[in-house]
Amino acid sequence: MSYLLDQLINGVTLGSVYGLIALGYTMVYGIIGMINFAHGEVYMIGAFISLIAILILLSFGVAALPVVLLLALAATILFTSVYGWAVERIAYRPLRGSVRLAPLISAIGMSILLQNYVQLAQGARVKPLRPMIEGGLQIPVGDGQSARLAYVQILIMLTTLAMMAIFTWIVQRTSFGRTQRACEQDRGMAALLGINVDRVISMTFVMGASMASVAGLLVVLYYGSIDFFIGFLAGLKAFTAAVLGGIGSLPGAMLGGLLIGVIEALYSAYFDIEYKDAAVFGVLIFVLLFRPQGLLGRAEIEKV
Amino acid sequence: MLRTKVVTSTIAGAVLSLLAGAASAEITIAVVGPMTGQNAAFGEQLRRGAEAAVADINAAGGINGEQLVLEVGDDACDPKQAVSVANQMANKGAVFVAGHYCSGSSIPASDVYNEAGILQISPASTNPDFTERGLPNTFRTCSRDDKQGDIAGNYLLKNYPGKRIAFVHDKSAYGKGLADATRATYLAGGGNVEVYEAITAGERDYSTLVSKLKAQKIDVLYYGGYHSESGMLARQLRQAGLSMQLISGDATVTQEFWSISGDAGEGTMMTFPPDPRNNPEAAPVVASFKEQGVDPEGYTLYTYAAVQVFAQAAAKAQSTALEDLTAVLHQDAFNTVLGEIRFDEKGDVVGPTYVFYKWRAGSYSQM
Numbered sequence: 185m186s187y188l189l190d191q192l193i194n195g196v197t198l199g200s201v202y203g204l205i206a207l208g209y210t211m212v213y214g215i216i217g218m219i220n221f222a223h224g225e226v227y228m229i230g231a232f233i234s235l236i237a238i239l240i241l242l243s244f245g246v247a248a249l250p251v252v253l254l255l256a257l258a259a260t261i262l263f264t265s266v267y268g269w270a271v272e273r274i275a276y277r278p279l280r281g282s283v284r285l286a287p288l289i290s291a292i293g294m295s296i297l298l299q300n301y302v303q304l305a306q307g308a309r310v311k312p313l314r315p316m317i318e319g320g321l322q323i324p325v326g327d328g329q330s331a332r333l334a335y336v337q338i339l340i341m342l343t344t345l346a347m348m349a350i351f352t353w354i355v356q357r358t359s360f361g362r363t364q365r366a367c368e369q370d371r372g373m374a375a376l377l378g379i380n381v382d383r384v385i386s387m388t389f390v391m392g393a394s395m396a397s398v399a400g401l402l403v404v405l406y407y408g409s410i411d412f413f414i415g416f417l418a419g420l421k422a423f424t425a426a427v428l429g430g431i432g433s434l435p436g437a438m439l440g441g442l443l444i445g446v447i448e449a450l451y452s453a454y455f456d457i458e459y460k461d462a463a464v465f466g467v468l469i470f471v472l473l474f475r476p477q478g479l480l481g482r483a484e485i486e487k488v
Numbered sequence: 489m490l491r492t493k494v495v496t497s498t499i500a501g502a503v504l505s506l507l508a509g510a511a512s513a514e515i516t517i518a519v520v521g522p523m524t525g526q527n528a529a530f531g532e533q534l535r536r537g538a539e540a541a542v543a544d545i546n547a548a549g550g551i552n553g554e555q556l557v558l559e560v561g562d563d564a565c566d567p568k569q570a571v572s573v574a575n576q577m578a579n580k581g582a583v584f585v586a587g588h589y590c591s592g593s594s595i596p597a598s599d600v601y602n603e604a605g606i607l608q609i610s611p612a613s614t615n616p617d618f619t620e621r622g623l624p625n626t627f628r629t630c631s632r633d634d635k636q637g638d639i640a641g642n643y644l645l646k647n648y649p650g651k652r653i654a655f656v657h658d659k660s661a662y663g664k665g666l667a668d669a670t671r672a673t674y675l676a677g678g679g680n681v682e683v684y685e686a687i688t689a690g691e692r693d694y695s696t697l698v699s700k701l702k703a704q705k706i707d708v709l710y711y712g713g714y715h716s717e718s719g720m721l722a723r724q725l726r727q728a729g730l731s732m733q734l735i736s737g738d739a740t741v742t743q744e745f746w747s748i749s750g751d752a753g754e755g756t757m758m759t760f761p762p763d764p765r766n767n768p769e770a771a772p773v774v775a776s777f778k779e780q781g782v783d784p785e786g787y788t789l790y791t792y793a794a795v796q797v798f799a800q801a802a803a804k805a806q807s808t809a810l811e812d813l814t815a816v817l818h819q820d821a822f823n824t825v826l827g828e829i830r831f832d833e834k835g836d837v838v839g840p841t842y843v844f845y846k847w848r849a850g851s852y853s854q855m
Contacts, residue, residue, distance in 0.1 A: 186703075187699065187703040190699040190702070190703070191696060191699050194693075194695040194696050194699055195696075197695070198693055198695070303524065307528075308524035308525050308526075308528045309528050309529065309744070310526060310716050310719075310744070310748055312719075312747050312748045312750070314750050315723070315727065315750065315752075318727070320729075332728060332729065334727065334728075403692065407692040407693070407720065407723075407724075408723065408750075409692065409716075409719070409720055409723075409748050410692075411526065411716075413525075413526075413690060414692065417690065417691060448696070449695075449696045452696035452697065452700070453696060453699065453700060456685065456686070457685045457686060457687060457696065457697055457700075458659065458685070458686040460696075461688070
């Protein structure tokens with residue numbers, strides 16, 4: 185019982201991170217119908233900026249943990265958003281309106297470029313950070329056993345919930361969100377009605393990047409070690425999460441992320457850890473066979 | 489059409505051999521390892537060891553009056569990249585390669601070197617297959633995982649009788665080979681294995697494994713794999729409040745392990761040959777490293793020794809052809825920073841064995 189709970193906690197923590205990154209994939213897909221393959225690298229850059237910010241703050245003697253975290257959060261959102269914006273401006277906007285494959289290829293190119301850039305600029309070694317948030321709660325589950333919930337895991341879940349709430353509010357309740365939804369439905373018509381479509385798309389990339397940067401900060405705090413290659417695997421899993429949940433759907437991305445995290449954890453708990461990725465992608469294939477649009481996605485209707 | 493092609497390639501061949509002839513006043517050798525990527529700390533050990541050895545040999549007049557030129561290759565511990573670097577080194581006319589680091593890289597690269605007639609002495613690849621496949625060109629100055637596994641397995645049997653033991657590896661040629669060798673010895677001695685799992689190298693999240701180990705009440709975790717994962721594992725074990733003993737192999741002898749694990753690395757044990765830094769033969773070399781502010785830890789001196797062995801063999805054979813070198817290598821003893829070493833018919837070093845080291849307060853020492 186405590187074992188199951190332990191593993192569920194592990195899965196939900198991991199899934200929250202996947203979900204945060206998946207939101208970026210799904211938002212961009214919703215608006216311009218392309219997969220931003222460089223998104224995993226944007227998350228990696230977010231992690232590096234968080235780490236650098238934390239180290240700078242610590243070296244200036246800022247010791248209060250909440251202050252360090254909030255300043256690091258602000259710094260990483262700010263700088264990573266600039267990267268997200270620049271990626272769109274440089275690699276995707278000039279290709280808008282050309283064949284569908286062109287931005288896909290430039291996305292892959294951007295991903296390789298960012299990865300190599302960080303490798304050269306920051307070195308290839310693993311960058312460690314000493315544990316910042318230690319300790320945790322013991323949750324009694326009866327018969328003398330208890331499951332463990334670390335404070336940093338609580339932080340990850342709460343932050344993810346908060347980010348999710350903020351972005352749902354932006355998309356559903358603000359006038360910017362309305363323009364975003366309008367662009368998603370029909371970009372041409374939205375432009376005719378006076379919406380600055382380019383600006384909306386830029387802002388969407390900025391939103392996606394800022395969520396990825398939050399995921400980066402959380403990962404730095406949780407694992408305390410990053411390198412230039414972490415974006416690849418995390419990006420792949422998050423992309424899978426977005427597809428599983430229904431690409432284009434915000435709650436779908438979160439649900440997909442959580443599902444993937446939990447499937448990974450539960451499969452590892454009761455079977456060979458070696459095959460957990462095979463299990464995750466097996467579930468993905470199975471779901472897509474029956475619901476090609478994903479769990480919460482809308483089927484695309486071809487208008488004639 | 490075909491004829492022109494043949495003619496062109498003959499001319500190209502002739503030009504190439506001319507160039508090679510012109511450059512023959514120098515002997516090109518190479519050091520190849522993970523200069524970038526997760527294991528870059530070890531790539532640096534290899535590079536430093538080789539550079540120092542080449543500098544010292546050249547300062548002493550080179551080999552038969554010819555100076556050594558060192559090429560540095562980066563395989564990032566990726567088997568595919570290892571093969572392409574091996575081809576590059578062959579094209580550059582290297583006659584000897586000190587490397588690679590990861591067994592998974594050394595093994596496929598050795599086929600390329602063998603075809604090109606290049607001698608390969610690995611300072612660090614401990615997987616038995618490296619020398620077991622009967623290639624004439626493969627040698628190593630380190631020992632083998634079957635020996636290492638034997639010693640680690642017997643240590644577990646002797647020191648942790650009745651304890652619950654888990655074996656985990658990273659699916660790499662080195663990691664799996666070592667974990668399996670240790671497990672085999674342990675099982676043969678009547679031990680019980682409670683958990684046997686594999687993780688994916690390069691991943692960050694080992695929380696599911698940690699929970700599994702916790703639920704199984706594991707006392708000792710034996711890990712076969714590289715330092716970046718063992719460092720993360722140590723950290724996540726302690727973060728979950730577990731105090732089990734972590735034991736790993738020779739790929740944990742780098743200061744980088746501690747920088748990843750932090751205080752969670754305290755008490756981690758590993759097997760490695762007796763520290764060559766304490767050899768009297770190594771004293772001047774160690775001193776000159778320290779002068780440059782470098783600690784010749786881990787495989788640095790093993791790489792130095794690999795270059796020394798090549799230099800002594802080439803001087804004795806008066807040649808750098810593979811057959812001449814191997815004839816000497818199998819016959820002679822060599823005076824190196826590791827002490828006097830000999831090679832058996834497979835290309836493995838005769839003699840040296842493994843001892844246990846322990847991490848305490850940020851540094852490791854022999855137990």
